[in-house]
Amino acid sequence: MAKVTIKEIADILGVSTATVSRVLNNSGGYSEETKRRVLDVLKQYNYQANAMAKGLRTKKTNSVGVVLPDLTNEYFAKIAVAIERVLMKKGYSINIYNMSEDANKEELMLRDLESRGVDGLIYVSGYRNQVNRVKELNIPVICVNQLEKMDETMPVIESDHEYGGYLAAKALLERGTERIIMLRDERDILPINQREQGFKAGLKEQHLRPLHISRIPFNVDAAQKEIADLLKNGKSFDGIFASSDILAIGALKALQQHGLQVPDNVQIIGFDNVTFSQYSYPALTTIHQSTDQLGEKAAERLIQSMQENHLDSNGRIVVPVHLVERETTQAWRV
Amino acid sequence: MAKVTIKEIADILGVSTATVSRVLNNSGGYSEETKRRVLDVLKQYNYQANAMAKGLRTKKTNSVGVVLPDLTNEYFAKIAVAIERVLMKKGYSINIYNMSEDANKEELMLRDLESRGVDGLIYVSGYRNQVNRVKELNIPVICVNQLEKMDETMPVIESDHEYGGYLAAKALLERGTERIIMLRDERDILPINQREQGFKAGLKEQHLRPLHISRIPFNVDAAQKEIADLLKNGKSFDGIFASSDILAIGALKALQQHGLQVPDNVQIIGFDNVTFSQYSYPALTTIHQSTDQLGEKAAERLIQSMQENHLDSNGRIVVPVHLVERETTQAWRV
DNA sequence: GTGAAAGCGCTAACAT
DNA sequence: ATGTTAGCGCTTTCAC
Numbered sequence: 001m002a003k004v005t006i007k008e009i010a011d012i013l014g015v016s017t018a019t020v021s022r023v024l025n026n027s028g029g030y031s032e033e034t035k036r037r038v039l040d041v042l043k044q045y046n047y048q049a050n051a052m053a054k055g056l057r058t059k060k061t062n063s064v065g066v067v068l069p070d071l072t073n074e075y076f077a078k079i080a081v082a083i084e085r086v087l088m089k090k091g092y093s094i095n096i097y098n099m100s101e102d103a104n105k106e107e108l109m110l111r112d113l114e115s116r117g118v119d120g121l122i123y124v125s126g127y128r129n130q131v132n133r134v135k136e137l138n139i140p141v142i143c144v145n146q147l148e149k150m151d152e153t154m155p156v157i158e159s160d161h162e163y164g165g166y167l168a169a170k171a172l173l174e175r176g177t178e179r180i181i182m183l184r185d186e187r188d189i190l191p192i193n194q195r196e197q198g199f200k201a202g203l204k205e206q207h208l209r210p211l212h213i214s215r216i217p218f219n220v221d222a223a224q225k226e227i228a229d230l231l232k233n234g235k236s237f238d239g240i241f242a243s244s245d246i247l248a249i250g251a252l253k254a255l256q257q258h259g260l261q262v263p264d265n266v267q268i269i270g271f272d273n274v275t276f277s278q279y280s281y282p283a284l285t286t287i288h289q290s291t292d293q294l295g296e297k298a299a300e301r302l303i304q305s306m307q308e309n310h311l312d313s314n315g316r317i318v319v320p321v322h323l324v325e326r327e328t329t330q331a332w333r334v
Numbered sequence: 335m336a337k338v339t340i341k342e343i344a345d346i347l348g349v350s351t352a353t354v355s356r357v358l359n360n361s362g363g364y365s366e367e368t369k370r371r372v373l374d375v376l377k378q379y380n381y382q383a384n385a386m387a388k389g390l391r392t393k394k395t396n397s398v399g400v401v402l403p404d405l406t407n408e409y410f411a412k413i414a415v416a417i418e419r420v421l422m423k424k425g426y427s428i429n430i431y432n433m434s435e436d437a438n439k440e441e442l443m444l445r446d447l448e449s450r451g452v453d454g455l456i457y458v459s460g461y462r463n464q465v466n467r468v469k470e471l472n473i474p475v476i477c478v479n480q481l482e483k484m485d486e487t488m489p490v491i492e493s494d495h496e497y498g499g500y501l502a503a504k505a506l507l508e509r510g511t512e513r514i515i516m517l518r519d520e521r522d523i524l525p526i527n528q529r530e531q532g533f534k535a536g537l538k539e540q541h542l543r544p545l546h547i548s549r550i551p552f553n554v555d556a557a558q559k560e561i562a563d564l565l566k567n568g569k570s571f572d573g574i575f576a577s578s579d580i581l582a583i584g585a586l587k588a589l590q591q592h593g594l595q596v597p598d599n600v601q602i603i604g605f606d607n608v609t610f611s612q613y614s615y616p617a618l619t620t621i622h623q624s625t626d627q628l629g630e631k632a633a634e635r636l637i638q639s640m641q642e643n644h645l646d647s648n649g650r651i652v653v654p655v656h657l658v659e660r661e662t663t664q665a666w667r668v
Numbered sequence: 669g670t671g672a673a674a675g676c677g678c679t680a681a682c683a684t
Numbered sequence: 685a686t687g688t689t690a691g692c693g694c695t696t697t698c699a700c
Contacts, residue, residue, distance in 0.1 A: 339692095339693055339694085340693065340694065340695095341693075341694090351693085351694080351695090352695080352696080355694070355695055355696085356695090356696095358694095358695095359695080361695090361696090383693085383694080384692090384693050384694070386692085386693080386694090387692070387693030387694040387695090388693075388694055388695080389694090390692090390693080390694075391693080391694045391695050391696085392694080392695065
């Protein structure tokens, strides 16, 4: 029951700890015969290496940190799980640092990161300053969907937000809408700005512009209130592009409470394809972001960096997005 | 930049490592004067203890494991975050073990748990056998909402599932429904069984019984299909109690697609009060479970166990639930 | 009040 | 092919 150590295994076999260690690490320098004997006893006693002793000696912990803004947000949780799936297979375990949008935690996180000696870090949705502080740890860092432009040396994995916005504009136009508004997260962050850019570019191809762009806090209630206000003020529109499904859901609710039919009177396209978007009524048409690919690619890239033991980058990886057509848009018309 | 060690601090000050260590741990045996000097240099060099060296020496890691079935499920993520909030304040960091409903991972988790030497463990939604295996680690373990009856020595924090079911029945009856069906997770697990018990007890008080109980897989589509089938087969009902919001959402969708009005023709009550339940249309009436309390109480209790260094229990803690009335039920009728 | 030294469990030179 | 040994960074007796 008490954990068995290398020394005890060695004593049982009458060999040295070095031999046991060699077998454990497959580092060669022993006969097939000893290998077999050692392995047997190891298994028999269910030997489990002491990670702290090993880490102290080797300066490698086989663990990586994952920093994200909010674990209760399905989108981030999915990315974390995808990262874990890949890293787990390679023998790494992960420490999640849930920032809870709380600046105080940053200091605590940095201390913990340093104290525990993670071998690498994946920073999801970080601001430039936050990421720069983390770089001082001198371990490989990968960003996923960064919120501000990083310096050139930072490897980044991101969704094709701009093309997503473009797809939304195109889809709305093809389905006959003409007076389109955009509902966007008020924060001046890269992914949202890029979605807006792409969206405008899509409209511009048809020599159109958004009728109106609302900048609102990132939550359902704000979106609901905003659409209700626009309606109350007599604003007339037949299409909405929301920068996130969260906002689209709020818009949908406001329209329904105002007695408007979706998609007959107003069509809506969201962004992210969160699980719930398929269960609203009507089900939300949206731009799909692949959290799986985001997480997997980030993990693969980090593993590569950790093995090659270099910190610098070879640029960005852009993960494609696509339109998921459901019920808040009409059948294709053109 | 390179991490500074106790030895370096000691050399700078011309004292021994022992003295620095004593100051660091507030263990006394030094003058106020030295304390001040040591603290100064510590701060100046931004000293950060090496967690591995410390852990190796003290056999304490100041970390606890949190095992849960699925991180991408908001319910579990919220519990994890609540646990973290409490433990973080006490200087613990947490390792999340996301089982992804995958039995293979259990072995990996146990190895990792042992190897990293966590000081305690919180097992969320575990089966008896799983928890028993974990008990062999000889560290304090707390269960949250266990899926099967544990032995008497296991401390458990759980929602009052039974009373929740009772509340749902009472609410449905008070709002005039008479032909009530229940939609439940098909798995034979404690929380769901208890909700059913309470629900039946509530009906029985009015000398009623559920018209029908459907056992279905735990996902939206299954619920939607089940209600669609019942409707197709001419089953007539005016109230639904779903054992989880997830199922309630599926039911709502099926009713809407069948042209039925909620709550006019059919009233629905769910369970859990997941974030999304307030944003469905109409918004879901549901039984609220406090993930915050569940997580906080589990963490507090674990801290106590770890400090007292005893493994046994003092029974169960039951966290209250309550009805959250929204739009899938009618106004109170008597 | 302070220092010397041992040792936690492991790996990696360096011997043999 | 195998053993001996030093040491990773820390805490904790035991001396003084």
